[in-house]
Amino acid sequence: MSVEVRAHAGARAYFGERRSARSIAFGAWYVCEHRLRTMRAYLMTIVMGSVFNPMFYLFSLGLGIGSYIDASSGGLGQGAISYLTFVGPALLASAALNVGFEECAFPVLGGFKWTREFWAMNAAPISARQVASGVLMAAGFRVVFTVAVFFGFLSLFHALPSPSAWMAMPAAMLSGLAFGSVIMAIASRLEEDDGWFAMINRLVIAPMFLFSGTFFPLERLPLGLQWIGWISPLWHATQLGRVAAYGMVEPAWLTACHIGYLVIMLIIGLALSFRTFARRLSK
Amino acid sequence: MSETEDSTIMIRAGGLTKAFGALVAVDGVDFEVRKGEAFGLLGPNGAGKSTIMRMIASVSRRSGGTLSILGMDPDERGPDIRGHLGVVPQQDNLDTELRVRDNLIVYGRYFGLPMKFLRPKAEELLEFAQLTEKAAVKVDSLSGGMKRRLTIARALVNEPDILLLDEPTTGLDPQARHILWDRLFRLKEAGVTLVITTHYMDEAEQLCDRLVVMDKGRIMAAGTPAALIQQYSSREVVELRFGSERNAEVALQLAGTGERIETLPDRILIYTQTGEEDLARIVDGGLRPLTSLVRRSSLEDVFLRLTGRSLVE
Numbered sequence: 129m130s131v132e133v134r135a136h137a138g139a140r141a142y143f144g145e146r147r148s149a150r151s152i153a154f155g156a157w158y159v160c161e162h163r164l165r166t167m168r169a170y171l172m173t174i175v176m177g178s179v180f181n182p183m184f185y186l187f188s189l190g191l192g193i194g195s196y197i198d199a200s201s202g203g204l205g206q207g208a209i210s211y212l213t214f215v216g217p218a219l220l221a222s223a224a225l226n227v228g229f230e231e232c233a234f235p236v237l238g239g240f241k242w243t244r245e246f247w248a249m250n251a252a253p254i255s256a257r258q259v260a261s262g263v264l265m266a267a268g269f270r271v272v273f274t275v276a277v278f279f280g281f282l283s284l285f286h287a288l289p290s291p292s293a294w295m296a297m298p299a300a301m302l303s304g305l306a307f308g309s310v311i312m313a314i315a316s317r318l319e320e321d322d323g324w325f326a327m328i329n330r331l332v333i334a335p336m337f338l339f340s341g342t343f344f345p346l347e348r349l350p351l352g353l354q355w356i357g358w359i360s361p362l363w364h365a366t367q368l369g370r371v372a373a374y375g376m377v378e379p380a381w382l383t384a385c386h387i388g389y390l391v392i393m394l395i396i397g398l399a400l401s402f403r404t405f406a407r408r409l410s411k
Numbered sequence: 412m413s414e415t416e417d418s419t420i421m422i423r424a425g426g427l428t429k430a431f432g433a434l435v436a437v438d439g440v441d442f443e444v445r446k447g448e449a450f451g452l453l454g455p456n457g458a459g460k461s462t463i464m465r466m467i468a469s470v471s472r473r474s475g476g477t478l479s480i481l482g483m484d485p486d487e488r489g490p491d492i493r494g495h496l497g498v499v500p501q502q503d504n505l506d507t508e509l510r511v512r513d514n515l516i517v518y519g520r521y522f523g524l525p526m527k528f529l530r531p532k533a534e535e536l537l538e539f540a541q542l543t544e545k546a547a548v549k550v551d552s553l554s555g556g557m558k559r560r561l562t563i564a565r566a567l568v569n570e571p572d573i574l575l576l577d578e579p580t581t582g583l584d585p586q587a588r589h590i591l592w593d594r595l596f597r598l599k600e601a602g603v604t605l606v607i608t609t610h611y612m613d614e615a616e617q618l619c620d621r622l623v624v625m626d627k628g629r630i631m632a633a634g635t636p637a638a639l640i641q642q643y644s645s646r647e648v649v650e651l652r653f654g655s656e657r658n659a660e661v662a663l664q665l666a667g668t669g670e671r672i673e674t675l676p677d678r679i680l681i682y683t684q685t686g687e688e689d690l691a692r693i694v695d696g697g698l699r700p701l702t703s704l705v706r707r708s709s710l711e712d713v714f715l716r717l718t719g720r721s722l723v724e
Contacts, residue, residue: 139570142528147494147569150523158520162506165517169508244504250470251498252521252569253490410471 159262217369228308229266301363309397426476451622497566552652
């Protein structure tokens with residue numbers, strides 16, 4: 129049989145009655161699978177980043193600033209926890225947010241602009257929604273990996289006294305995905321980079337990191353600046369993490385607010401992404 | 412191919428229209444594509460070819476008219492139709508971060524095909540695209556022609572019933588174009604229905620059984636390449652150059668020669684049935700062209716007659 133004929137015979141056996149049935153059911157997963165394969169190209173960077181990032185922070189804040197603060201104040205209130213225990217959940221959530229940003233910014237801009245591969249996916253029976261969901265799903269895998277490694281380091285540094293500390297992980301992961309979904313919505317609107325991502329890094333992520341109760345309780349900020357924390361996914365995830373990691377006391381309704389805020393952010397981010405992906409791919 | 416298969420309509424468009432705001436990109440076109448044929452959409456830039464392709468590819472919704480692909484309406488059953496199509500877009504959209512073989516496998520997954528099918532399939536397609544030796548290199552290191560062949564191979568991974576090729580050889584050198592034509596011709600022989608847009612007339616003559624010439628969103632003419640040449644041009648064309656200063660003046664003296672005379676800044680074209688005889692008569696009459704050429708009429712002559720010579724950018 130000639131190559132041409134062989135190149136065109138055989139797939140029918142694998143298709144059911146309806147060729148697009150599996151794509152309609154699992155399309156987002158196929159997009160995710162593709163993204164994970166692409167990540168293999170920079171797997172080393174992912175692993176190194178996930179390992180060294182927590183190490184640097186924990187050595188600096190745990191052994192450095194932490195020991196200084198703990199020595200001079202005898203630890204923070206609420207049962208005199210160490211400074212590292214206080215700051216740990218915030219660093220965990222921050223790592224998740226950064227990965228969410230990384231995986232939803234340039235890969236989305238690139239999929240539309242550089243490789244144009246989103247159009248290739250859409251030429252197959254993959255919908256715009258599935259493309260967006262798949263990209264976020266793949267970001268989710270990286271978020272899970274990063275958070276798990278970070279959590280492991282926090283345990284090694286004895287920064288997680290509560291037995292329910294593991295619940296800080298889903299909180300951090302949720303914030304990474306919620307923030308990632310909003311970044312995806314923004315990235316999908318961009319025709320060019322034009323320094324937007326650098327600006328988001330400097331004017332959104334950096335202040336969020338500094339003013340979301342990361343290094344000191346949010347209440348210490350003047351009331352006029354506390355709103356930065358309230359709108360920041362990092363603060364909500366950090367507070368959830370603190371409740372889990374060392375049993376920080378806060379009213380249940382506030383905990384519910386943190387979860388609700390992150391879930392709503394995720395839903396809005398995804399909904400906006402769906403709309404922009406669909407508009408761009410059908411142009 | 413049996414009589415019934417031959418008459419199977421793969422694509423049917425009736426009054427097909429696409430408007431982007433006030434701009435009407437496709438203005439009520441009618442055409443049919445039959446199973447196993449290579450159908451060409453010809454036209455200058457902005458004629459609406461790619462817009463039609465995107466509507467057939469079931470990713471861009473029509474503004475009006477009817478469109479049926481494999482008997483299905485793309486507005487209602489887009490994913491179902493796309494499962495049966497292979498699409499080679501104007502701009503390559505391979506994943507440049509992945510290796511050549513992985514591009515094929517990843518794409519096959521989008522159709523829900525399992526790895527045990529895709530692994531051997533990728534090897535077959537690499538062989539077809541003459542890229543076996545490049546299987547493990549990253550796409551970035553491929554030449555333009557190789558990327559095009561990989562894009563075509565990728566479009567075949569789901570064994571499509573219809574292969575859509577939007578300007579498949581634009582930007583390629585002659586060698587790469589000829590290899591690509593050869594691959595496409597083999598697919599046609601294997602019974603794949605091809606829909607091709609191009610503004611290369613030689614490509615259309617080589618590949619297309621039937622084509623439509625489009626301009627400004629409308630179909631200007633339709634038929635086989637030979638029929639179009641017969642209908643819109645003469646058998647032969649005499650090309651004469653007298654120097655850009657004299658062409659217009661000499662053209663007046665040549666009035667009545669052949670069926671039609673076209674005067675361009677750099678040459679005079681005489682459309683005729685008897686090129687050699689006409690040229691001999693002109694020279695006998697005392698006119699001495701700087702250069703002269705008698706050639707067979709081509710699709711390009713038809714195209715330029717129908718769509719004009721003004722530049723569209």
